[in-house]
Amino acid sequence: MQDVFQALASPVRRAIIKMLRSRDMTAGDIADALTISKPTLSGHFNVLKAANLVHQRREGTTIIYGLNTSVMEDLLADFLDLMGKEDARGQEEIQP
Amino acid sequence: MQDVFQALASPVRRAIIKMLRSRDMTAGDIADALTISKPTLSGHFNVLKAANLVHQRREGTTIIYGLNTSVMEDLLADFLDLMGKEDARGQEEIQP
DNA sequence: TCATTATTTTGGTATTTTGCGAAATAACGA
DNA sequence: TCGTTATTTCGCAAAATACCAAAATAATGA
Numbered sequence: 001m002q003d004v005f006q007a008l009a010s011p012v013r014r015a016i017i018k019m020l021r022s023r024d025m026t027a028g029d030i031a032d033a034l035t036i037s038k039p040t041l042s043g044h045f046n047v048l049k050a051a052n053l054v055h056q057r058r059e060g061t062t063i064i065y066g067l068n069t070s071v072m073e074d075l076l077a078d079f080l081d082l083m084g085k086e087d088a089r090g091q092e093e094i095q096p
Numbered sequence: 097m098q099d100v101f102q103a104l105a106s107p108v109r110r111a112i113i114k115m116l117r118s119r120d121m122t123a124g125d126i127a128d129a130l131t132i133s134k135p136t137l138s139g140h141f142n143v144l145k146a147a148n149l150v151h152q153r154r155e156g157t158t159i160i161y162g163l164n165t166s167v168m169e170d171l172l173a174d175f176l177d178l179m180g181k182e183d184a185r186g187q188e189e190i191q192p
Numbered sequence: 193t194c195a196t197t198a199t200t201t202t203g204g205t206a207t208t209t210t211g212c213g214a215a216a217t218a219a220c221g222a
Numbered sequence: 223t224c225g226t227t228a229t230t231t232c233g234c235a236a237a238a239t240a241c242c243a244a245a246a247t248a249a250t251g252a
Contacts, residue, residue: 005104005105005110006105008101008104008105008178009101009102009104009105010239010240011098011101012240014101014178017178018178021179021180026198026199027198027199027200028197028198028199031199036241037241037242037243038198038199038200039199039200039201039202039241039242039243039244040240040241040242041199042199042200042201043200043239043240043241044240045200046200047239058199058248058249060197060198060249060250061196061197061198061199061248061249061250062197062198062199062249063198063199063200072179075179076175076176076179079172079175080172082104082110082113082114083117083168083171083172084117105209106209106210108210122228122229123228123229123230124227124228124229127229132211133211133212133213134228134229134230135211135212135213135214135229135230135231135232136210136211136212137229138229138230138231139209139210139211139230140210141229141230142230143209154218154219154229156219156220156227156228157218157219157220157226157227157228157229158219158227158228158229159228159229159230
């Protein structure tokens with residue numbers, strides 16, 4: 001879970017996450033939306049993948065990124081734990 | 097708010113936050129609980145203070161740190177926003 | 193097979209972060 | 223005022239991160 005907090009530390013990566021919330025996007029789409037080079041963006045994707053926050057699939061010559069919604073849910077649970085709150089189900093978490 | 101995400105990126109700082117949830121503690125208490133030097137810990141406190149996540153008060157020769165609960169609440173709101181969830185007040189975010 | 197498009201990997205530099213020991217600061221009590 | 227305790231600031235090195243241009247890879251279609 002360390003990887004996830006690390007992934008969220010960058011404003012660029014949080015912007016990527018926000019964009020992917022509305023729809024899956026190609027690396028190029030995201031590079032156009034952000035003023036950042038493609039190699040740099042590719043590095044950010046590696047961080048997001050390491051945190052398991054996004055998945056990718058190839059379609060022809062393009063690669064399409066999407067959000068791993070379930071991991072985001074897990075992240076919320078961890079986050080609430082950090083804050084000392086119960087999660088939505090009222091359970092105490094069992095650490096995976 | 098960038099500072100807050102940055103502050104959460106370090107496992108050491110998240111450990112500090114967790115400890116401060118249960119009670120206010122002196123810098124020395126926390127240094128004893130974590131295997132980390134006091135100068136290094138002091139640096140982490142500066143990051144937490146910059147993010148406004150903790151407050152400090154002096155009591156004699158010791159300095160006591162405590163969690164800024166309201167900022168943690170704000171952080172939760174930002175976090176839910178990042179995930180595209182409504183916050184406790186039922187507001188929708190405006191997409192940037 | 194060759195050219196084209198989309199993306200990643202490589203290689204390099206600059207910046208930031210993390211860590212420590214030594215010295216400085218602050219408050220106290222004798 | 224001096225010594226003690228608690229903590230921070232300073233100075234510096236090591237490690238991690240972010241960034242880009244150039245080269246490499248992958249898929250496609252002519």
